[in-house]
Amino acid sequence: MNLQSIAQHDLARWQSVAQDARQRVEPRHFIDGDWADSIDGGRFETIDPSSGEVIAEIAAGSEKDIDRAVAAAKKAFRSGCWSRMAPRDRMAVLYRFADLISENAEQLAVLETLDMGKPISDVINVDLPLVCETIRFMAECIDKVDGAVTNTAADAMHFILREPLGVVGAITPWNYPMLMAAWKFAPALAAGNCVVLKPAEQSPMSCPRLAELFMEAGGPAGVFSVVNGMGEVAGQALALHHDVAKISFTGSTEVGKLMLQYAGQSNMKHVGLECGGKSPQIFMSDLPDLGQAVEAAYRGIYENMGEVCNAGSRLLVQRSIYDEFVERFRSEGQFAYRPGQPLDPATSMGPLVTKGDQRRVLDMIETGSAEGARLVFGGDAPAELEPGAFVNPTLFADVNNEMSIARQEIFGPVACVIPFDGLEEAVHIANDTIYGLAASLWTRDVDTAMHMVRSIESGVVWVNTFDAGDFTQPFGGYKQSGNARDKCIDSFKSYTQTKSAWIQLSPPGGAS
Numbered sequence: 034m035n036l037q038s039i040a041q042h043d044l045a046r047w048q049s050v051a052q053d054a055r056q057r058v059e060p061r062h063f064i065d066g067d068w069a070d071s072i073d074g075g076r077f078e079t080i081d082p083s084s085g086e087v088i089a090e091i092a093a094g095s096e097k098d099i100d101r102a103v104a105a106a107k108k109a110f111r112s113g114c115w116s117r118m119a120p121r122d123r124m125a126v127l128y129r130f131a132d133l134i135s136e137n138a139e140q141l142a143v144l145e146t147l148d149m150g151k152p153i154s155d156v157i158n159v160d161l162p163l164v165c166e167t168i169r170f171m172a173e174c175i176d177k178v179d180g181a182v183t184n185t186a187a188d189a190m191h192f193i194l195r196e197p198l199g200v201v202g203a204i205t206p207w208n209y210p211m212l213m214a215a216w217k218f219a220p221a222l223a224a225g226n227c228v229v230l231k232p233a234e235q236s237p238m239s240c241p242r243l244a245e246l247f248m249e250a251g252g253p254a255g256v257f258s259v260v261n262g263m264g265e266v267a268g269q270a271l272a273l274h275h276d277v278a279k280i281s282f283t284g285s286t287e288v289g290k291l292m293l294q295y296a297g298q299s300n301m302k303h304v305g306l307e308c309g310g311k312s313p314q315i316f317m318s319d320l321p322d323l324g325q326a327v328e329a330a331y332r333g334i335y336e337n338m339g340e341v342c343n344a345g346s347r348l349l350v351q352r353s354i355y356d357e358f359v360e361r362f363r364s365e366g367q368f369a370y371r372p373g374q375p376l377d378p379a380t381s382m383g384p385l386v387t388k389g390d391q392r393r394v395l396d397m398i399e400t401g402s403a404e405g406a407r408l409v410f411g412g413d414a415p416a417e418l419e420p421g422a423f424v425n426p427t428l429f430a431d432v433n434n435e436m437s438i439a440r441q442e443i444f445g446p447v448a449c450v451i452p453f454d455g456l457e458e459a460v461h462i463a464n465d466t467i468y469g470l471a472a473s474l475w476t477r478d479v480d481t482a483m484h485m486v487r488s489i490e491s492g493v494v495w496v497n498t499f500d501a502g503d504f505t506q507p508f509g510g511y512k513q514s515g516n517a518r519d520k521c522i523d524s525f526k527s528y529t530q531t532k533s534a535w536i537q538l539s540p541p542g543g544a545s
């Protein structure tokens with residue numbers, strides 16, 4: 034069932050699809066072109082966060098399983114079956130891969146929703162279309178990204194080849210399981226590398242199926258393997274592996290720092306990091322349209338349950354419009370997202386990913402109140418949805434940037450409004466964080482906008498919008514939000530290395 038046809042499914046239909054999917058969960062890894070159990074037989078439970086029920090026991094990879102997948106990837110890379118495949122042929126496989134993902138959207142969508150609680154409508158309207166678009170964009174780069182011939186003296190020819198790195202290890206989070214994986218495997222594969230992916234243990238079900246679809250599309254065995262398991266076991270083994278040329282990581286800043294250590298302890302592999310954020314949205318009093326700005330504010334923090342790296346979690350509002358802004362957010366934002374069963378296509382907000390995350394976010398909310406922020410609405414769990422891991426949309430006003438809720442990444446549906454007086458104060462507060470992933474600012478004044486674009490320390494700055502963009506846009510962080518750039522041509526290039534070939538020439542006729 035493809036993406037278009039499943040858009041019409043109602044709740045009953047999704048429940049029946051989900052029931053079927055639960056009975057047929059594939060628990061194994063996908064290694065070297067086939068399904069594989071863990072060598073040591075390890076398993077872990079994956080849990081439906083909307084109900085607390087165990088869905089399945091999934092294979093937990095150990096160092097041995099990682100070794101097996103990396104060895105297969107290295108062999109496939111050295112054979113040239115993928116890395117030296119003609120560019121148009123490699124493109125064709127990736128286009129077919131994207132088509133197959135779309136054709137299998139029903140199964141993939143329901144696995145994602147069961148596993149991490151994301152509303153089914155988000156998976157089919159956001160995640161899956163973007164997974165396909167990522168693969169197609171990176172496929173298009175294959176014969177568009179060139180090496181170079183440089184200007185040398187007449188007695189030499191110098192050219193620069195752009196070559197794949199080898200085996201790429203990808204370690205990904207659970208908030209957009211297939212999409213965050215695609216931001217890594219798509220450019221890595223397109224550039225000719227082989228990939229071993231270790232998904233987050235909270236959302237293990239969808240990515241192994243993607244690797245199987247890659248094979249169905251004509252990808253050679255060993256080129257794309259997926260090993261599930263715990264971060265500190267399978268993830269660490271991958272990041273420490275001597276035959277892995279690059280680790281591409283998306284996740285917390287804390288674990289991102291470990292990746293740099295693992296690279297240093299092993300083979301100096303390349304490390305691409307996409308880590309946490311505490312993104313400011315700055316609302317100047319001359320913003321073009323208050324209604325539009327308030328909508329961007331609540332969408333920017335409640336979308337995907339607030340489990341978004343670039344969530345607009347700090348709302349900096351100029352004091353002259355502060356009361357009106359908070360009141361409009363209260364009246365319009367409070368009921369815009371209602372927690373509900375994620376399989377219902379009408380649901381806009383599912384549970385958090387685990388009960389532990391629900392507890393952590395509720396504790397952060399308590400801390401916010403204890404430190405003096407004003408709870409405007411929310412702050413609790415919806416009783417009627419127990420025992421799911423739900424948290425109601427929450428708004429804190431009168432927050433200052435020293436409070437824990439303004440400094441730590443909450444990764445839940447908790448908005449914090451911080452008042453400020455002037456432009457320089459806004460820039461100071463925006464930059465007063467260890468993170469620098471994204472920011473937005475709202476103003477009609479082009480001078481203010483340009484000054485702020487230049488002054489804000491983050492990898493992405495939006496003006497009079499939030500979370501807009503396309504595949505030409507590099508996405509990644511400054512400071513402790515990371516060092517990589519996803520989505521764009523630079524992302525493709527970051528899975529390549531240059532080789533300089535200098536050819537000394539003899540003068541014409543001189544060789545005789």
Ligand code: NAD
Binds near residue numbers: 286
């Ligand atoms: P996490 O850091 O806990 O886990 C991420 C991945 O790392 C998982 O696969 C996990 O198993 C693995 N891991 C954990 N410990 C490891 C270790 N010692 N060695 C090797 N691997 C290990 O993050 P999470 O909770 O899954 O995801 C949420 C975080 O991801 C948030 O901080 C969020 O901001 C960030 N994120 C960033 C972006 C971005 O593009 N910048 C996108 C999505 C999520």
